[in-house]
Amino acid sequence: MSVTEPQTPPLPTPLADSAPDKGGPAQPLLIVRDLQKYFPVRGGILGGKKAVVQAVDGVSFEVRKGETLGIVGESGCGKSTTARLLIGLLEKDSGEIIYDGQDLGGALSLRDLRRGVQMVFQDSYASLNPRLTIEDSIAFGARIQGLSDPVGRARKLMDRVGLAPDRFAQRYPHEVSGGQRQRINIARALAMSPRLVVLDEAVSALDKSVEAQVLNLLADLRREFGLTYIFISHDLNVVRYISDRILVMYLGEVVEIAPVDDIWSSQAHPYTKSLFSAMPSMDPDNRTKEPPLAGDPPNPINPPPGCRFHTRCRFVDSVCKTKVPALRPLTAGGQHMAACHLHDLGSGHKLAGKDVLS
Amino acid sequence: MTAIDPLDMPVTEAGKGYWSGVGARLIRDPLTLICMSVIALLILSAIFAPWLGLGDPYKGSMIARLKPIGTPGHILGTDEQGRDMLARLIYGGRLTLFIGLTPVVLAFFIGGTLGIVAGYAGGWVNTLIMRTVDVFFAFPSVLLAIAISGALGAGIVNSLVSLTIVFIPPLTRVAEAVTSGVRALDYIDAARASGASALTVIRVHVIGNVLSPIFVYATSLTSVCMILAAGLSFLGIGVRPPEPEWGLMLNTLRSAIYVNPWLSALPGLMIFITSLCLNLLSDGVRSAMNVRD
Amino acid sequence: MTTNLVDIRNLSVRFTGARTVHAINDLTLTLQQGETLALLGESGSGKSVTLKTLLRLLPPKRTQIDGAIEVNGTDVLTLSGRKLQAYRGEEVSMVFQEPGLALDPVYTVGDQIAEAVMRHKRISKVEAISTALDMLRRVRIPSPERRLKNYPHELSGGMLQRVMIALALACRPRLLLADEPTTALDATVQIQILLLLRDLQKEFGMGVIFVTHDIGVAVEVSERIAVMYAGQIVEEGTTREIIKDPRHPYTRGLLAANLHDAARGARLNAIPGAPPALETRPDACSFAPRCPLAEDRCRAALPPVHVPNARRRVACIHANAPLAVG
Numbered sequence: 008m009s010v011t012e013p014q015t016p017p018l019p020t021p022l023a024d025s026a027p028d029k030g031g032p033a034q035p036l037l038i039v040r041d042l043q044k045y046f047p048v049r050g051g052i053l054g055g056k057k058a059v060v061q062a063v064d065g066v067s068f069e070v071r072k073g074e075t076l077g078i079v080g081e082s083g084c085g086k087s088t089t090a091r092l093l094i095g096l097l098e099k100d101s102g103e104i105i106y107d108g109q110d111l112g113g114a115l116s117l118r119d120l121r122r123g124v125q126m127v128f129q130d131s132y133a134s135l136n137p138r139l140t141i142e143d144s145i146a147f148g149a150r151i152q153g154l155s156d157p158v159g160r161a162r163k164l165m166d167r168v169g170l171a172p173d174r175f176a177q178r179y180p181h182e183v184s185g186g187q188r189q190r191i192n193i194a195r196a197l198a199m200s201p202r203l204v205v206l207d208e209a210v211s212a213l214d215k216s217v218e219a220q221v222l223n224l225l226a227d228l229r230r231e232f233g234l235t236y237i238f239i240s241h242d243l244n245v246v247r248y249i250s251d252r253i254l255v256m257y258l259g260e261v262v263e264i265a266p267v268d269d270i271w272s273s274q275a276h277p278y279t280k281s282l283f284s285a286m287p288s289m290d291p292d293n294r295t296k297e298p299p300l301a302g303d304p305p306n307p308i309n310p311p312p313g314c315r316f317h318t319r320c321r322f323v324d325s326v327c328k329t330k331v332p333a334l335r336p337l338t339a340g341g342q343h344m345a346a347c348h349l350h351d352l353g354s355g356h357k358l359a360g361k362d363v364l365s
Numbered sequence: 366m367t368a369i370d371p372l373d374m375p376v377t378e379a380g381k382g383y384w385s386g387v388g389a390r391l392i393r394d395p396l397t398l399i400c401m402s403v404i405a406l407l408i409l410s411a412i413f414a415p416w417l418g419l420g421d422p423y424k425g426s427m428i429a430r431l432k433p434i435g436t437p438g439h440i441l442g443t444d445e446q447g448r449d450m451l452a453r454l455i456y457g458g459r460l461t462l463f464i465g466l467t468p469v470v471l472a473f474f475i476g477g478t479l480g481i482v483a484g485y486a487g488g489w490v491n492t493l494i495m496r497t498v499d500v501f502f503a504f505p506s507v508l509l510a511i512a513i514s515g516a517l518g519a520g521i522v523n524s525l526v527s528l529t530i531v532f533i534p535p536l537t538r539v540a541e542a543v544t545s546g547v548r549a550l551d552y553i554d555a556a557r558a559s560g561a562s563a564l565t566v567i568r569v570h571v572i573g574n575v576l577s578p579i580f581v582y583a584t585s586l587t588s589v590c591m592i593l594a595a596g597l598s599f600l601g602i603g604v605r606p607p608e609p610e611w612g613l614m615l616n617t618l619r620s621a622i623y624v625n626p627w628l629s630a631l632p633g634l635m636i637f638i639t640s641l642c643l644n645l646l647s648d649g650v651r652s653a654m655n656v657r658d
Numbered sequence: 659m660t661t662n663l664v665d666i667r668n669l670s671v672r673f674t675g676a677r678t679v680h681a682i683n684d685l686t687l688t689l690q691q692g693e694t695l696a697l698l699g700e701s702g703s704g705k706s707v708t709l710k711t712l713l714r715l716l717p718p719k720r721t722q723i724d725g726a727i728e729v730n731g732t733d734v735l736t737l738s739g740r741k742l743q744a745y746r747g748e749e750v751s752m753v754f755q756e757p758g759l760a761l762d763p764v765y766t767v768g769d770q771i772a773e774a775v776m777r778h779k780r781i782s783k784v785e786a787i788s789t790a791l792d793m794l795r796r797v798r799i800p801s802p803e804r805r806l807k808n809y810p811h812e813l814s815g816g817m818l819q820r821v822m823i824a825l826a827l828a829c830r831p832r833l834l835l836a837d838e839p840t841t842a843l844d845a846t847v848q849i850q851i852l853l854l855l856r857d858l859q860k861e862f863g864m865g866v867i868f869v870t871h872d873i874g875v876a877v878e879v880s881e882r883i884a885v886m887y888a889g890q891i892v893e894e895g896t897t898r899e900i901i902k903d904p905r906h907p908y909t910r911g912l913l914a915a916n917l918h919d920a921a922r923g924a925r926l927n928a929i930p931g932a933p934p935a936l937e938t939r940p941d942a943c944s945f946a947p948r949c950p951l952a953e954d955r956c957r958a959a960l961p962p963v964h965v966p967n968a969r970r971r972v973a974c975i976h977a978n979a980p981l982a983v984g
Contacts, residue, residue: 291877291896
């Protein structure tokens with residue numbers, strides 16, 4: 008039997024000095040369990056605690072090796088806080104972060120986590136030190152981690168993200184365009200040889216035509232180096248294009264998580280449904296007639312009890328105001344999960360199981 | 366290999382260092398250049414005063430007292446003890462500039478360090494440092510300088526100490542504000558996420574970005590400091606006679622104001638010119654240091 | 659003369675100073691009474707400068723303006739003093755991207771709307787407050803009586819933008835300029851504001867020029883779209899024409915970059931490079947360096963403007979060859 012298959016893409020070659028795989032292909036690269044982060048709001052002369060922002064509250068999910076998980080949600084939903092918790096820029100209040108089978112704070116030190124997980128920020132200007140040359144910015148992390156030849160590494164990556172090292176290495180961030188700066192930020196993240204890259208609104212500030220270039224670059228890099236992405240964005244079109252699975256957050260909680268095709272064809276949580284309906288129509292003959300939701304998202308300070316979405320939900324019932332819905336699969340063992348009483352026959356919601364969403 | 370999108374975007378002038386850019390902008394600013402030359406001239410003449418062929422600033426003459434400006438042999442006249450004004454003004458620059466600049470330099474390092482630590486660390490460290498600094502803000506700076514100098518006693522060293530203490534709080538506050546601003550930027554987070562220690566992050570990413578605003582603010586304080594130092598001498602709790610110092614000279618010539626007003630105004634004029642030039646210089650440096658323009 | 663509400667003829671705007679920027683180059687645009695036009699373009703395309711020129715908000719010392727602008731028969735470029743003040747507010751008003759920055763934090767929203775009305779119409783404070791209340795009701799703010807006494811910081815982003823719209827419409831202008839008014843808002847709030855603007859446009863019958871970088875937003879609010887690139891309008895037509903039959907390669911690139919129908923994971927047909935810096939006035943097609951269809955003649959001279967129908971035009975030599983990008 009002939010075994011040559013010319014269509015097979017070349018196997019990804021991990022970045023030089025990448026940490027070796029520990030758990031094997033079946034072990035998710037990242038497991039997050041019951042992650043919680045509250046911020047005290049201080050006030051008054053003595054700085055006493057006035058209130059608490061429940062930025063991230065009981066968030067759990069997994070990221071498999073080699074996949075792209077898209078995280079969507081509106082401002083105050085906790086997606087950026089989650090990102091910062093994952094790379095240890097913020098300290099979690101409670102919960103577990105397990106990277107390749109090792110528990111952060113247990114078998115895994117913060118330093119090792121940062122070797123494995125890197126981040127690309129939204130604001131390409133604010134995320135580069137204006138006083139460092141592009142080469143120095145990219146080489147900084149590798150130098151800190153004691154990796155060999157940081158400058159050579161930086162130049163190689165500049166070349167890979169499409170910035171000719173001879174032309175750009177000695178330039179300063181304000182001398183290049185926004186799209187080029189975002190390429191620098193990507194190169195800087197990759198210079199640490201991470202396996203997981205958190206992209207926090209990494210293309211949102213770019214012009215549409217430049218955004219497409221950077222998305223192509225991200226897709227190439229993922230394939231080439233076998234990277235895993237967490238892609239945070241408010242733009243559903245972009246998230247759908249790049250992600251394998253989508254996670255939807257609302258006021259610090261996960262309301263739905265599913266493979267992208269499943270969630271695109273049917274949204275199980277009323278909030279997800281509204282978020283999708285709020286996308287501008289691209290058909291001039293079939294414009295949006297009615298806004299799916301009224302008002303703004305509530306403040307994450309003192310969020311509503313029970314289901315946090317109940318104040319804006321069309322299907323609200325008494326159970327929603329008191330009982331927090333659990334995130335559970337729609338079908339036993341299925342990958343599409345939602346946290347809504349509508350899908351829980353035992354919840355006591357009068358419309359439970361009635362398929363009112365479609 | 367996958368194709369890279371062409372990036373044929375025109376880039377601005379060839380990559381130059383930050384400081385050469387600052388220099389280029391300074392050269393195109395005549396006012397700042399003039400002020401810089403005046404200050405340089407004052408400093409140089411003060412340093413090289415003994416070799417300028419001036420008269421003895423201490424040697425008085427009972428008969429040649431309060432000669433007007435333009436007297437032969439005494440171009441700028443003589444003071445109330447018959448000492449040559451030109452020599453005293455130039456020699457006076459030594460002490461005046463020394464007392465005017467040293468406290469700011471010391472306060473720049475002490476206050477700058479405190480402010481950067483407070484701004485970067487945040488939390489209770491910030492509260493401790495900044496609330497302590499706030500206590501000093503409760504007193505007007507003149508009053509504070511007089512009170513500390515008065516308590517320590519007259520003398521040059523004590524003036525330096527008291528003025529340094531006066532200028533630490535404002536510099537700490539500015540350094541803290543600038544550092545907190547920089548601390549919130551993503552590149553600091555990116556550096557932390559690469560595993561760098563707080564000290565490394567401060568050294569590589571914070572100092573370079575906060576130094577110029579603190580420095581510019583410190584430059585603007587030198588004129589205040591000079592005036593305060595002169596004020597202390599004027600009140601008799603700074604430099605003691607017969608040392609030539611502009612503030613002290615202003616004090617001793619005070620009584621001659623009805624006899625020869627122009628002569629009495631000379632030390633004041635020196636203080637005025639120096640502080641004006643320092644202020645304009647600090648403004649010029651500030652705009653030259655502004656990268657994004 | 660026709661019934662054009664806005665008539666911009668051969669407008670050029672150049673910023674002088676440390677760097678010269680040819681922000682707008684020979685722009686011609688008309689808007690009829692009661693029409694909503696979306697000015698679509700990326701950063702630096704000159705769309706916001708066009709709005710600011712219409713309101714005469716550019717610093718006169720560093721700006722050189724050529725061409726002619728007429729709004730409702732008034733020559734805008736020669737207005738000054740009182741007449742300019744009356745023109746701003748009564749004839750034309752503007753909604754900004756950041757309502758939080760455009761409203762004064764020390765006055766209640768009711769006072770700010772009332773003050774704007776009193777400045778232009780000789781009415782009493784009591785009448786002005788009742789106008790303000792009526793405006794808040796029209797922009798569908800719940801419990802408007804209470805909101806009248808709120809300060810800007812007490813309102814959410816969506817509410818603030820509603821207040822901003824109420825303020826802009828309080829003097830019943832004939833022309834509303836909207837500069838990316840929904841860009842800073844969350845998705846579920848953005849669609850509310852877009853639909854509100856659509857309704858208010860019908861209710862008040864004013865003309866609207868809506869600046870945006872988002873094609874989806876343009877589709878939701880406008881009946882006409884003008885696509886801007888490098889300070890010029892490269893294509894103009896009804897929204898349907900632009901979306902269903904784009905002729906300019908740049909318009910097609912923008913539509914593809916919206917990703918709404920991109921195959922998941924497939925390689926995107928991205929427009930390479932970046933927009934020009936406009937330090938010199940373009941003397942050839944500005945898009946040619948990035949264009950997949952560019953030929954030598956594109957780089958030699960300004961492209962001809964094709965006019966397939968009365969109010970449709972495309973500045974491209976390929977305008978007659980529909981959809982052939984492969």
